[in-house]
Amino acid sequence: MITYIIRRCLLTIPVLVGISMVSFGIVQLAPGEPTALFIDPEISAEDREAYLEHYGLNDPIPVQYVKWMGQILQGNLGYSLINQGMTVQEMILARLPNTLLLMIVSAIIAFAIAIPIGVYSATKPYTLKDYTFTTFSFLGVATPNFWIGLLAVTFLSVQFGWFPTGGVATLNEPFSIFDRLHHLILPAVVLGTSDMASLTRYSRTSMLDVLDQDYIRTARAKGFKQGKVVYKHGLRNGLIPVITMTGLMLPNFIGGSVIIEKVFNWPGIGLLFIDATFQRDYPLIMGLVMVSALLVVVGNLLADILYAIFDPRIEY
Numbered sequence: 001m002i003t004y005i006i007r008r009c010l011l012t013i014p015v016l017v018g019i020s021m022v023s024f025g026i027v028q029l030a031p032g033e034p035t036a037l038f039i040d041p042e043i044s045a046e047d048r049e050a051y052l053e054h055y056g057l058n059d060p061i062p063v064q065y066v067k068w069m070g071q072i073l074q075g076n077l078g079y080s081l082i083n084q085g086m087t088v089q090e091m092i093l094a095r096l097p098n099t100l101l102l103m104i105v106s107a108i109i110a111f112a113i114a115i116p117i118g119v120y121s122a123t124k125p126y127t128l129k130d131y132t133f134t135t136f137s138f139l140g141v142a143t144p145n146f147w148i149g150l151l152a153v154t155f156l157s158v159q160f161g162w163f164p165t166g167g168v169a170t171l172n173e174p175f176s177i178f179d180r181l182h183h184l185i186l187p188a189v190v191l192g193t194s195d196m197a198s199l200t201r202y203s204r205t206s207m208l209d210v211l212d213q214d215y216i217r218t219a220r221a222k223g224f225k226q227g228k229v230v231y232k233h234g235l236r237n238g239l240i241p242v243i244t245m246t247g248l249m250l251p252n253f254i255g256g257s258v259i260i261e262k263v264f265n266w267p268g269i270g271l272l273f274i275d276a277t278f279q280r281d282y283p284l285i286m287g288l289v290m291v292s293a294l295l296v297v298v299g300n301l302l303a304d305i306l307y308a309i310f311d312p313r314i315e316y
Contacts, residue, residue: 078283088287099268106192118203140197149263166265250299
């Protein structure tokens with residue numbers, strides 16, 4: 001197991017390098033010029049060239065990539081072009097906790113709701129309740145998160161006033177856990193909607209297969225109660241495909257947070273990424289891409305480790 005983890009960690013190096021090369025090339029080939037947003041248009045050509053030379057923006061793309069990668073290896077993600085004087089690390093670290101909090105709470109809500117519903121549907125297959133839960137899960141998968149978010153803001157925030165329209169806390173108010181949760185719950189539920197629906201379907205299908213196994217029938221023949229058969233003997237094996245889904249949820253959370261944070265004005269790295277894209281802040285964009293890629297790689301590694309925890313039969 002330790003050897004496998006070390007090998008996987010080493011394999012992440014070429015993966016991250018490949019992601020950095022592709023992302024850097026796409027960002028550099030994008031139309032527009034970042035200096036147009038913070039350089040006076042009436043500046044002289046000489047001063048403009050001095051700006052480009054200072055930031056290395058007039059070097060060939062391969063040279064810019066090598067210089068940027070050299071800074072990365074030194075633990076330096078560079079400086080923001082728009083927010084001059086601020087490092088990319090400072091800007092990301094200031095927003096990252098908000099995004100991680102949103103993702104963690106969203107995942108907790110998704111698992112807490114989806115797995116019990118999926119297990120219950122598997123124990124009552126092809127009944128009215130099962131069809132009802134299945135229908136809602138299909139609707140959850142098919143409906144875009146941003147549309148659900150806009151509906152939630154329109155009705156639950158604007159019309160009924162049950163939740164704030166955005167932000168992480170009430171302005172000019174002292175810190176309050178209840179106030180933070182009040183701002184957090186709606187975007188977290190909306191972000192986890194599609195994954196909640198997918199988890200429900202995966203857990204239902206997996207549990208249907210498990211409950212049809214011989215050892216489950218043996219447990220029932222021994223007189224064990226239904227709850228013990230399902231949750232003690234069946235659920236652990238039934239969670240294996242769900243763990244696979246867990247590894248795929250992290251990219252969905254990161255991608256979904258970009259839209260959800262914009263809808264709810266949640267100050268995380270998703271909203272920061274949108275601002276950096278519109279402002280053509282290349283160093284900030286690349287820093288956010290690499291942090292997101294690292295989170296995805298780590299998430300997939302944790303999913304593989306969970307395989308061995310839940311099913312000791314799995315060997316690497």
